[in-house]
Amino acid sequence: MMNEDAHAAILLALGALALRLGLTDAHLAYIRPAMGPVLALAGAVLVLLGAGVLLGPRHRPGQAPNAVPTRDGHDHTGTSGVAWLLVAPILAIAVVVPRPLGAFAANRAAATLPAPTRTDFGPLPAPAAPGDPVVLSLKEFVGRAVYDRGRSLQGTPVRLVGFVTPDTRGGGFLLTRFIVTCCAADARPLRVAVRGLEPPGPAADTWLEVTGTWHAEPRAAEDQRPPVLDATDVRTIPAPTSPYLR
Amino acid sequence: MDAAGPTLVEEPALDASSRRTWPTPELLALGGVAALLLRPLLVRAFAGPAAQTWATMFVSLTVQALPFLVLGVLVSGAIAAFVPAGSLARVLPRRPSVAVPVASLAGVLIPGCECSSVPVAGRLVARGAPAPAALAFMLAAPALNPVVLVATAVAFPGRPEVVVARFAASFLTAVVVGLGWARFGRAAWTARAGTDHRNDGDDAVRCDLPGPDPAPEPATAGRLAIFSATARHDFGHAGGFLVLGAATAATLQVAVPRSLLDGLGGSGVGAVVTLGLLAVLLAVCSEADAFVAASLVQFSPTARLAFMVVGPAVDVKLIALQAGTFGRSFTARFAPATFLVAVACAALVGGLLLR
Numbered sequence: 001m002m003n004e005d006a007h008a009a010i011l012l013a014l015g016a017l018a019l020r021l022g023l024t025d026a027h028l029a030y031i032r033p034a035m036g037p038v039l040a041l042a043g044a045v046l047v048l049l050g051a052g053v054l055l056g057p058r059h060r061p062g063q064a065p066n067a068v069p070t071r072d073g074h075d076h077t078g079t080s081g082v083a084w085l086l087v088a089p090i091l092a093i094a095v096v097v098p099r100p101l102g103a104f105a106a107n108r109a110a111a112t113l114p115a116p117t118r119t120d121f122g123p124l125p126a127p128a129a130p131g132d133p134v135v136l137s138l139k140e141f142v143g144r145a146v147y148d149r150g151r152s153l154q155g156t157p158v159r160l161v162g163f164v165t166p167d168t169r170g171g172g173f174l175l176t177r178f179i180v181t182c183c184a185a186d187a188r189p190l191r192v193a194v195r196g197l198e199p200p201g202p203a204a205d206t207w208l209e210v211t212g213t214w215h216a217e218p219r220a221a222e223d224q225r226p227p228v229l230d231a232t233d234v235r236t237i238p239a240p241t242s243p244y245l246r
Numbered sequence: 247m248d249a250a251g252p253t254l255v256e257e258p259a260l261d262a263s264s265r266r267t268w269p270t271p272e273l274l275a276l277g278g279v280a281a282l283l284l285r286p287l288l289v290r291a292f293a294g295p296a297a298q299t300w301a302t303m304f305v306s307l308t309v310q311a312l313p314f315l316v317l318g319v320l321v322s323g324a325i326a327a328f329v330p331a332g333s334l335a336r337v338l339p340r341r342p343s344v345a346v347p348v349a350s351l352a353g354v355l356i357p358g359c360e361c362s363s364v365p366v367a368g369r370l371v372a373r374g375a376p377a378p379a380a381l382a383f384m385l386a387a388p389a390l391n392p393v394v395l396v397a398t399a400v401a402f403p404g405r406p407e408v409v410v411a412r413f414a415a416s417f418l419t420a421v422v423v424g425l426g427w428a429r430f431g432r433a434a435w436t437a438r439a440g441t442d443h444r445n446d447g448d449d450a451v452r453c454d455l456p457g458p459d460p461a462p463e464p465a466t467a468g469r470l471a472i473f474s475a476t477a478r479h480d481f482g483h484a485g486g487f488l489v490l491g492a493a494t495a496a497t498l499q500v501a502v503p504r505s506l507l508d509g510l511g512g513s514g515v516g517a518v519v520t521l522g523l524l525a526v527l528l529a530v531c532s533e534a535d536a537f538v539a540a541s542l543v544q545f546s547p548t549a550r551l552a553f554m555v556v557g558p559a560v561d562v563k564l565i566a567l568q569a570g571t572f573g574r575s576f577t578a579r580f581a582p583a584t585f586l587v588a589v590a591c592a593a594l595v596g597g598l599l600l601r
Contacts, residue, residue: 030306031310045320096292098301101299
């Protein structure tokens with residue numbers, strides 16, 4: 001059994017951390033952006049549940065301890081010891097502060113390409129100014145290179161953002177970005193093989209903005225190799241606030 | 247003190263708590279100091295890429311499940327406080343052959359993640375709902391709700407038969423498991439959720455969910471107290487097991503990388519069982535599993551269906567939650583049985599619909 005006050009304090013701490021995660025950008029490393037407000041709401045509920053005990057009548061001086069009689073007649077002032085395990089996420093969120101998934105996780109993910117989420121690709125969007133490269137998400141680029149058979153990408157300079165995963169198969173490196181639907185546990189990496197830069201390549205987990213053109217090559221339907229970008233320019237950038245794509 | 251005297255004698259738990267009226271600030275302060283002292287140690291321990299990835303997965307799984315668990319314990323608390331004892335048993339059809347399909351269909355209407363449906367099902371049993379119906383609801387709610395079906399349609403564009411197959415196989419799983427439990431299940435196996443907790447002394451991790459004993463209807467203030475006490479208790483309990491499940495799933499995600507699958511693949515029974523097992527190990531939530539399944543292109547459509555049918559019904563996170571809610575003797579029977587039924591249903595429906 002666990003002391004009711006200790007239990008309430010744990011709920012309060014976990015709730016406060018969830019509230020902070022949900023209200024700041026910190027949750028973007030773990031869950032999809034839309035869940036931020038929901039997480040904050042859940043945190044607020046936990047804060048209320050915890051504070052209700054700590055500030056409740058039992059703690060007001062001059063009052064008799066209030067037993068909460070339940071219908072089955074026994075009092076619910078205790079909680080099983082397993083609730084102590086909730087200290088682990090509190091420490092992990094507040095002290096360890098894990099970073100978003102990076103090259104290590106990408107290397108160990110399956111080497112398959114993401115399934116197509118659409119089948120009709122129109123022409124590429126126009127660049128910001130004539131002559132500029134077209135800014136594409138890695139998802140858009142991989143989708144067009146693999147499932148549009150590269151038709152719309154042919155010859156057009158594009159600019160992509162991702163982090164570096166060392167390429168164990170060919171030269172160069174893999175520009176990588178994770179797609180996350182619910183949380184990091186379902187993350188699937190998108191990869192583009194970057195060629196045309198002299199070694200040594202940038203260090204793993206460095207965030208880059210890469211400009212180049214799609215390396216036009218015929219692909220078999222079951223080909224699972226990442227599409228290739230012939231790079232002309234590489235720039236190091238700070239990690240984006242929202243590390244995952246949807 | 248005179249008035250409180252007899253209560254204190256009768257309630258040893260209160261006696262204990264009155265001796266430690268203010269341990270919380272000390273506990274918090276102690277915890278804070280310990281965390282500050284341990285901070286460099288912890289940060290260094292999690293600096294390596296594998297440990298860092300584990301920590302990210304662990305926090306992600308916990309944080310993602312948290313809102314759904316809170317929703318689940320609030321519903322559980324509301325059932326405990328506002329649904330009169332015995333009324334569920336009166337309202338629900340008595341015969342399992344009717345009650346189980348009805349409960350499964352009710353799961354379709356209630357959009358719940360697997361993390362909310364477990365405490366709710368536990369509370370339903372505690373309030374006297376027949377266990378087969380509550381279990382069918384528990385299996386159906388996370389797999390069949392509209393959010394999951396839409397996500398499946400998005401993950402498999404232009405292939406509505408995958409959505410139909412997922413719905414059919416998951417519904418079949420819920421009904422078969424529910425009816426099977428009605429036929430072969432024993433009341434003792436779900437007794438942890440439903441009866442006096444003092445009887446299950448053989449179980450190391452015990453749950454003291456309130457039982458369905460009839461008692462005078464309490465006033466509104468009493469109901470609110472029951473509501474918050476139940477929600478708090480259920481959260482501490484289910485949350486503890488959720489942490490256990492999330493830690494296990496994070497460990498497996500790091501220890502069993504999906505790159506191991508690169509050499510595998512295929513379309514036989516082996517592939518169906520492989521992806522069924524993978525769903526158990528990865529513990530991906532039901533809204534996202536269709537996208538993971540869609541990326542497992544080297545496997546047959548039926549094997550990928552098995553991934554989506556098994557995942558919401560049984561995975562390491564759910565096994566921990568169910569063990570916490572219903573007890574180990576329940577989970578030891580329910581989890582393997584559900585796995586087999588889910589794989590069989592996926593194979594059957596996949597064979598018929600996904601060619």
